[in-house]
Amino acid sequence: MVPIIAFDEQRSQSDTKYEHGVPALEKPDPFFLSAFDQFVADPFPNTGTALDLGSGIGRHALWLAKRNWQVTVVDISEVAIRKLDQKARQLDLTLDLFALDAREYQFKPACFDLIVMFYHFDRAICPSVLSTLKPGDLLICKSSLSGIPTKNQIRSASRH
Numbered sequence: 001m002v003p004i005i006a007f008d009e010q011r012s013q014s015d016t017k018y019e020h021g022v023p024a025l026e027k028p029d030p031f032f033l034s035a036f037d038q039f040v041a042d043p044f045p046n047t048g049t050a051l052d053l054g055s056g057i058g059r060h061a062l063w064l065a066k067r068n069w070q071v072t073v074v075d076i077s078e079v080a081i082r083k084l085d086q087k088a089r090q091l092d093l094t095l096d097l098f099a100l101d102a103r104e105y106q107f108k109p110a111c112f113d114l115i116v117m118f119y120h121f122d123r124a125i126c127p128s129v130l131s132t133l134k135p136g137d138l139l140i141c142k143s144s145l146s147g148i149p150t151k152n153q154i155r156s157a158s159r160h
């Protein structure tokens with residue numbers, strides 16, 4: 001049985017984690033860097049628009065913003081978003097920040113050139129995530145699929 005965590009509980013777990021600091025999530029993931037070099041750098045020599053979903057403290061969002069990408073960031077943890085806001089201000093970078101459950105984010109059609117999802121993957125929003133990509137553009141995702149609840153498990157958990 002896959003454990004289902006309610007969103008309030010998820011928010012509070014993430015807030016506690018980020019209050020203590022998460023050094024492992026400060027540097028960009030090597031897979032992100034290699035996927036960017038391989039698939040994104042050439043088609044986007046002049047940068048573009050990106051969405052980092054479940055951004056945490058924004059290691060990938062900051063990396064992109066430093067390269068002049070226009071980055072939108074969504075994370076359920078207000079602590080993570082506050083820390084990211086502070087860091088971005090220190091670096092004089094501008095990000096669009098949303099402290100939100102990703103399910104509540106208003107996905108607009110064909111809005112982003114690049115979507116980044118690292119270690120946050122929610123099947124329920126996959127169609128919205130894909131619809132907010134511009135046609136033919138790119139999603140870089142790294143996640144374990146083993147702990148991800150199916151739609152039926154999510155439905156049954158929300159009935160309890």
Ligand SMILES: C[S@@+](CC[C@H](N)C(=O)[O-])C[C@H]1O[C@@H](n2cnc3c(N)ncnc32)[C@H](O)[C@@H]1O
Pocket residue numbers: 007010014025053054055056057058059060074075076077080100101102103117118119120
């Ligand atoms: C393991 S962390 C990874 C953070 C970031 N992607 C990275 O690689 O550094 C997973 C993140 O997903 C966020 N998250 C979990 N559930 C979420 C939800 N429903 N909506 C938005 N963010 C969520 C958590 O707050 C946490 O920051």
